[in-house]
Amino acid sequence: MTRLTAALRRYPLVAAALAVGAVGLLLAAADLETAARILVSVFAGAVALKEGVAMIRSMIAGQLGLDLLAVTAIVATLLVGEYWASLIIVLMLAGGEALEDYAEHRARRELSALLDRVPQRAHRIGPDGAIDDIPVDAVAIGDRLLVRPAEIVPVDARLASLEGSFDESSLTGESLPVDKVAGDEVLSGSVNGPAAVEVIASALAADSQYQRIVELVREASASKAPLVRLADRYAVPFTLLSLAIAGIAWAVSGDPVRFAEVLVVATPCPLLIAAPVAFMGGMSSAARHGVVVKNAGTLEKLSRARTVAFDKTGTLTKGHPEVVDVRPASGEGTAQLTADELLRIVGSAERYSSHVLAAALQQAAENRGLALSESTDAREVATHGVAATLDGRALVVGKPAFVAEALASDAAPLSRPELPSGEAAVYAAVDGRFAGTIILRDRVREEAEATVRALREQGIQRVLMVTGDVDATARPIAAGLGIDEVHAECLPDDKVRIIRDATPRPVVMVGDGVNDAPVLAVADVGIAMGARGSTAAGESADAVVLLDDVSRVVEAVTIGTQTVRIALQSIWLGIIISVGLMLVAAAGLLPAVAGALLQEVVDLVAILAALRAVRAGTKQVPARMVARETSPTR
Numbered sequence: 360m361t362r363l364t365a366a367l368r369r370y371p372l373v374a375a376a377l378a379v380g381a382v383g384l385l386l387a388a389a390d391l392e393t394a395a396r397i398l399v400s401v402f403a404g405a406v407a408l409k410e411g412v413a414m415i416r417s418m419i420a421g422q423l424g425l426d427l428l429a430v431t432a433i434v435a436t437l438l439v440g441e442y443w444a445s446l447i448i449v450l451m452l453a454g455g456e457a458l459e460d461y462a463e464h465r466a467r468r469e470l471s472a473l474l475d476r477v478p479q480r481a482h483r484i485g486p487d488g489a490i491d492d493i494p495v496d497a498v499a500i501g502d503r504l505l506v507r508p509a510e511i512v513p514v515d516a517r518l519a520s521l522e523g524s525f526d527e528s529s530l531t532g533e534s535l536p537v538d539k540v541a542g543d544e545v546l547s548g549s550v551n552g553p554a555a556v557e558v559i560a561s562a563l564a565a566d567s568q569y570q571r572i573v574e575l576v577r578e579a580s581a582s583k584a585p586l587v588r589l590a591d592r593y594a595v596p597f598t599l600l601s602l603a604i605a606g607i608a609w610a611v612s613g614d615p616v617r618f619a620e621v622l623v624v625a626t627p628c629p630l631l632i633a634a635p636v637a638f639m640g641g642m643s644s645a646a647r648h649g650v651v652v653k654n655a656g657t658l659e660k661l662s663r664a665r666t667v668a669f670d671k672t673g674t675l676t677k678g679h680p681e682v683v684d685v686r687p688a689s690g691e692g693t694a695q696l697t698a699d700e701l702l703r704i705v706g707s708a709e710r711y712s713s714h715v716l717a718a719a720l721q722q723a724a725e726n727r728g729l730a731l732s733e734s735t736d737a738r739e740v741a742t743h744g745v746a747a748t749l750d751g752r753a754l755v756v757g758k759p760a761f762v763a764e765a766l767a768s769d770a771a772p773l774s775r776p777e778l779p780s781g782e783a784a785v786y787a788a789v790d791g792r793f794a795g796t797i798i799l800r801d802r803v804r805e806e807a808e809a810t811v812r813a814l815r816e817q818g819i820q821r822v823l824m825v826t827g828d829v830d831a832t833a834r835p836i837a838a839g840l841g842i843d844e845v846h847a848e849c850l851p852d853d854k855v856r857i858i859r860d861a862t863p864r865p866v867v868m869v870g871d872g873v874n875d876a877p878v879l880a881v882a883d884v885g886i887a888m889g890a891r892g893s894t895a896a897g898e899s900a901d902a903v904v905l906l907d908d909v910s911r912v913v914e915a916v917t918i919g920t921q922t923v924r925i926a927l928q929s930i931w932l933g934i935i936i937s938v939g940l941m942l943v944a945a946a947g948l949l950p951a952v953a954g955a956l957l958q959e960v961v962d963l964v965a966i967l968a969a970l971r972a973v974r975a976g977t978k979q980v981p982a983r984m985v986a987r988e989t990s991p992t993r
Contacts, residue, residue: 372449372452375402376402376449376450377450379398380450383395383398386398396442399442399445399446400437403433403436403446404433406433407433407434407445410452428598428622428625431622432619432623432625433445433449436448436619436622436623436951438615439615441619441620444623444951444952448955448958451958451962478513478547478548479495480492480494480513481514482505483498484557495514496565498563500562503519503559503560504516504557504558505555508554508555509551509553510551511551512525512545512547512558512569513547513567514560514561514563514564515544515561515562516544516558516559517542517544517545517561518542518545520541520558522538523538523539523552523554524538524539524551524553525537525539525551526550527549527550536552537549546567547562547564547567547570593930601621604938604941605619605622607945608620608621619951620949620951620954621941621945623951623955623958624940624943624955625941632962632966632969633933633969634926636929636969636970637969638972640975641919641922643972644918644922644973644976645658645902645914645918648911649905649911650905651889651905652915653900658918660865660884660919661865662920662923664819664865664884664916664919665818665863665864665866666820667814667819667823667866667867667868667869668822668857668858668861668867669825669909670875671836672827672828673870673871674888675803675824676807677801677802679719680719680783681719682797682799683782683798684797685698685702685795685798686698686797687700688771688795688796692792692793693771693792693793693794694789694792694794694795696789696794696795699727701795702720702723702729703730703732704749704787705756706720706721706729707724707731707732707754708734708754708756709721709745711738711739711745712744712745714739716785716799720797720799732749732750733749734747734748735748736748740761744757745757746765752789753789754787756787757785758786759773762787766792767792770788770791773786774796778798782799783798783799783800784797784798785797785799803839803840808841810909810913811840811841812841814912814916820863821844821861822843823842823845824836824837824842824844824845824846824847825849825854825868826845826848827847827850827854828847829847829848830845833847851878855878858878858882864883865884866882866883866884867883867912868884869887875887876899877899879901885899885902886902886903887903888909889903917976921976922972925972928968929969930965932964933965940957940958
């Protein structure tokens with residue numbers, strides 16, 4: 360009862376129509392038919408006047424909407440004395456708003472779930488072990504936080520406890536809990552498992568993953584689909600057809616009531632409701648599949664996409680190098696270390712470097728369980744390498760020329776292996792003797808080849824790579840992925856020019872870095888890899904992939920195509936059923952009151968048809984390719 364009261368308060372026109380109907384029935388039952396007719400007619404006439412004024416304003420602004428038929432139907436039924444039918448049409452219009460609101464709420468569920476779960480407080484652990492509850496915005500990087508069982512992690516952090524289990528379903532779609540160990544990254548928005556854990560904040564609340572997602576969702580939920588306007592394009596032909604059928608029925612029968620009976624079932628609520636409900640459903644489905652579509656109109660463009668362009672590093676590749684081989688030097692005059700010893704000392708030295716390869720070398724050593732050493736005199740020579748004393752030995756790590764300068768006169772010369780395009784080598788010397796090399800590559804994403812293949816199967820006519828990397832590195836990767844067209848060594852301006860001139864359109868651009876922000880903005884649809892990508896890229900894009908998975912681009916195109924198809928199907932379903940009912944009414948087989956009631960059923964059918972978009976999309980790109988690699992050089 361409470362819910363019903365709240366609903367009636369939320370929709371006062373529905374409440375008023377029901378109240379007028381109830382009073383009218385009581386008056387009619389008391390043999391006060393005239394009073395009932397006056398009450399209902401005045402109410403329906405007032406609603407028609409209000410809607411008519413709004414309609415005229417829209418027409419002056421150059422917009423002919425489908426509400427023209429509804430107003431005409433109310434007026435026609437009043438003129439022929441079918442005042443109960445008038446009331447039902449009013450109730451239908453008011454109820455249509457309520458149905459649309461419910462349907463949109465149903466379709467927005469995946470989006471609003473994120474907004475409802477925004478963390479507000481954090482439990483900070485002080486130096487003395489005391490716990491203070493503070494606003495999440497007051498959390499600073501490095502703060503130690505307590506996350507209690509079933510609580511949401513408030514900011515991006517690293518796990519300080521030995522282990523923990525987290526539900527990341529709202530972020531990644533993964534339904535199973537994810538187990539983490541000390542040092543692992545914990546994303547804000549994750550739900551802690553059954554045991555309390557401690558984490559170390561690694562980002563401010565405003566910069567955390569969950570807050571970024573929430574901002575994207577706010578933008579998405581406030582957007583409006585251009586295809587909603589497409590429904591208004593049916594207004595003129597549908598209105599003319601309806602008036603023609605009604606006029607012919609009146610002329611043939613000689614009964615003006617027949618005119619009103621036809622217009623009653625010609626009311627256009629299904630057309631008004633179907634498109635927005637379908638698009639909200641598509642956006643909801645995209646969010647559930649790890650893609651936040653910021654503007655609902657993006658789904659329509661995705662459905663018509665004919666060209667897709669990819670950045671390379673961080674998009675088709677993982678964006679960070681990995682150690683693929685450790686080659687210790689052997690023979691007289693070398694340091695003669697084992698592979699693990701070489702990796703350990705290089706990883707230890709790279710702790711004091713800011714180079715892009717440093718983190719990969721440290722991580723490789725840690726992954727093998729090697730204990731890294733400390734140095735008190737380590738120094739980095741910019742763009743060349745690191746010199747340090749580790750465990751009493753002089754170590755030099757970096758470029759070959761830098762390391763060669765540190766070799767003793769009686770040491771074996773530095774050996775430089777032949778490297779294929781895309782590989783990088785880090786050299787090392789210990790106590791003036793060559794110690795060996797470590798090889799790194801930036802691996803191609805396992806799902807990249809299947810993604811390109813699936814896009815072609817979706818009807819994409821042209822796939823290209825647009826990258827700032829050198830041609831010798833980019834072209835072999837593109838060939839391995841089935842991409843024929845490569846634009847390498849591009850500056851941001853070059854990327855913008857290439858995408859602006861690309862055909863056929865619409866053009867989708869997929870990227871992740873700061874340098875991709877301009878080209879994402881100029882593309883018909885810009886898609887940012889947001890899991891590790893830059894904030895600038897995410898802000899300029901039309902859609903953001905929240906997972907570290909480029910195959911979600913296929914998911915976005917699939918959802919866009921299916922959403923538009925469902926929207927159009929729902930619109931045409933409403934048109935076909937309405938035309939069928941008009942023909943029945945034109946034959947005199949459908950009284951005005953019965954027609955008005957049947958139109959409510961048509962509304963419901965259109966909404967249910969549009970809600971199919973909530974399930975749009977595929978499960979996942981099926982095949983995963985064997986990793987191929989490429990990398991930056993030191």
